[in-house]
Amino acid sequence: MIQIKALDHLVLTTRDFDRCIWFYRDVLGLELVCREGHYALRFGVQKINIHRRPAEFLPAAKNITAGSLDFCLLTDTDLLEVKQQLDEYGVEIEEGVVERNGALGKMQSLYVRDPDGNLVEISKYQKQ
Template identity: 35%
Template sequence: MASFAVKALDHVVLTCKHIPKTIDFYTTRLGMKHETFGPAGQQRHALTFGSQKINLHQFGAEFEPKAQNVQPGSGDLCFITEHPIEKVLTTWQAAGVEVRKPLISCPVSPWRRCEEHVRLKMTTQVLEGGKVVDRTGAVGKLRSVYCRDPDGNLIEYVGPRVSDPLKSPFQVFISLTVFFTESRIMSERW
């Protein structure tokens, strides 16, 4: 069977207990835009940011086709901002957003929960609630802060470390283009 590489993610779906509360949270706290689409009487809701989209389904009245085991609050989403994450944190705290701590940072893999190490009383680091923490994501080294949306989905909001600016795919393309162009010019000189 042939393998077909994925180019990008078009959308994800969040199943919500109360769509208006979800819209309010994501538009006022995360700066997303709300849009409606579909025929009259069957209008659907979505949240957009950049070229991404989150479709919203009302729990108990989901649109078909849908995931097999839909459940509000089962999501774990990570969003990227270009703003200093410390500023995001202070803004959220001033607005009354409850900032969460990741459960436990595992000494072997700080990205996953580590109940096994707790049972074995191994050295673990419990992160303080409401603090910015360092992580590594798909785009590089990040500074993260966590909260929950109205349905209980875990929301990780990340920004670049000051010393390690994030590289967009476009920046990586430009860097590679410059590298290969310079390499070609150098080889032509020799």
């Protein structure tokens, strides 16, 4: 049986590269890297590859649409502090802080949308 151990990266297609980079690098603090003309946002041992047009690199997903992602990012920062920082950047909170169940148990989450409309859940696990 195949044993998957972690998520390495996902691909986000953006309509507005500059706004996308502002949100993920400047607001959320991810590291922007560029290798051979390919852009990515790195955090921990994962990354988000940024494509500036559908199917920029092949093979690609079959139905590529900017704003169709819904994913969760983990933080060690208190979510009230995260909320305050998002407010300072003018990022609207979609929902939260609310309790959710993550892959490893109970967590607190808040939800925002990036400039393309992707739903970004920012979560912190509760101490067990």
